[in-house]
Amino acid sequence: MRYIVIGAGAVGGTIGARLHQSGHEVLLIARGAHYEALRSGGLRLITPHDDLRLDIPVADGPVPVREDDVLILATKSQDTVTALDPWPRHLPVVCAQNGVENERTALRRFERVYGMCVWLPALHTEPGTVVSYGSPRSGLLHVGCYPHGADELAKQIATDLDGSSFVALPSPEVMRWKYGKLLSNLSNAVEALAGDASGVDEILEHARVEGMAVLEEAGLAYSTPPEERELRGDQVQMLPIAGQARAGGSSWQSLARSTGSIEADFLNGEIVLLGREFGIPTPANEVLQREANRFARERLRPGSMSLETLSALIDERSAAGSR
Template sequence: MRYIVIGAGAVGGTIGARLHQGGHDVLLIARGAHYEALKSDGLRLITPETTETLDIPAADGPVPARDDDVLILATKSQDTIAALADWPTDLPVVCAQNGVDNERMVLRRFSRVYGMCVWLPAQHLEPGVVAAHAYPYSGMLHVGHYPHGVDDLATRIVTDLGKRGLVARTVPDVMRWKHGKLLGNLANAVEALVGHPDGPVDGRAAVVDRARAEAMDVLDKAGIAYSTPEEEREVRGHQVDVRPIEGVDRGGGSSWQSLARASGSIEADYLNGEIVLQGRLHGVPTPVNEVLRREANRHAREKLPPASMPLETLVGLIDERCAAESR
């Protein structure tokens, strides 16, 4: 079986590297300078334990497919449709992405779709280089058939993922886990806009708490199940603990990295925007997540650097929106 990783950035690059180290046939799909670096120099994987340069085949677009190919989609959600446009629709697709809308989008064209809930703290800010910050495993991955269930392919994928540097589990309710991860990812926009909270009394943490409380109210009213932080802590344990890497400054999460790379787009429509969508469908106001969605998109569009908005400005915008919706 060949794993084709579409979007070989922080998450995709780490998954592809670990599958390659486990002895599997892997092809990395990347673009621009990152693709050129992978093609000429290989993928440099930096972890708290080692730095390795891996000679993994790479391409900058679709290649002739084989019957045993599995597509692992690790792009940002806003790039899902374009990333899959030219791939054969009879291939299985694993959505190794944040958010909960990718699987549904992909199922419109591909008949075999799998969800993957990704806990994998990594960053990609330099062509050809991925830093995976967790120890003793680089990540924990929950895999299940979409919309629910576990089949032979999901079981085989999990077995292959677990051979080197990753912990993987099959779960029949993968979207419940992904909705739980969504609640955590609502903080991405806060981090990208005003920086990472320094502690529980930090004003940024209070904004995150407001966004999550609003989201849980929406999901509860919509009848959408989600995993809890207590479940996640019990499953994760200390298998994916973030550790410092000498010589590597750890920035922020995926949305922070989008602003740092000045990519021009950000995933907020599929994170905070998912809560806004569900709120509108079920008649629940979502002013906190709407402001976070709107401002994250504006910062990406205007190519503003991460953590460039004063916290007081963000809180003021949220309070203003809350007041307007309560009138």
């Protein structure tokens, strides 16, 4: 079986590197300067214990496929359609992405779609380089069929990943885990906008309470942080790496790389969408979605909004909705 990893950034690069290290056939798909760096110098994988150069095959677009190929989609959610469109539709697709809309989007195009819930602390801000902070294993991964179930391929993928420096589990309820991860990812926009300023906890809790309310009204089950922590145990700990501080998560990294886009529509925006469908106000998530998109569009520095400004915008939106 060959794993074609579409999007060799923080998540995709780590997954591809670890599968490659354990002897699996891997092809990385990247673009631009990152592709050129991978093609000329290999993937530099920095972990708490190693600084490696891995010569992993790479391409900048679709290649002739084989019947045993599995696509692992690790792009940001806003790039899902563009990333998948060139690939043959008979291949199985694993959505190793934040948010809960990617699997449904993929299923419009591909018959076999799998969800992957990813807890993997990593960083990609420099072409050719991925920093992975998880130790002794690189991350916790749930793999299952979409919308539910765990067939033989899901089990094989989980087995391969579990043997490749991950805690990986086949999960017939993978979307329950992904909805739980969605709730934790509501904080991504807060971090991208205001950094880790003292006092952000109140905003984070506001956004999470809105999220839980709409999920419960919609009848959507979600996992809880204690469940995740129990599975990670001491197998996936985020360790510091000298000279490689992880200043922020995936949304922060999008702003830091000045990509011009961010995944807020599929994180905070998912809560806003459900709130509108079920008549539940979601002012905190509305503001976080709107302002994160503005920061990406205007290529503003991550963490450059004051906490006072962000709080005032949420209070203003809350008051407008209650009139």
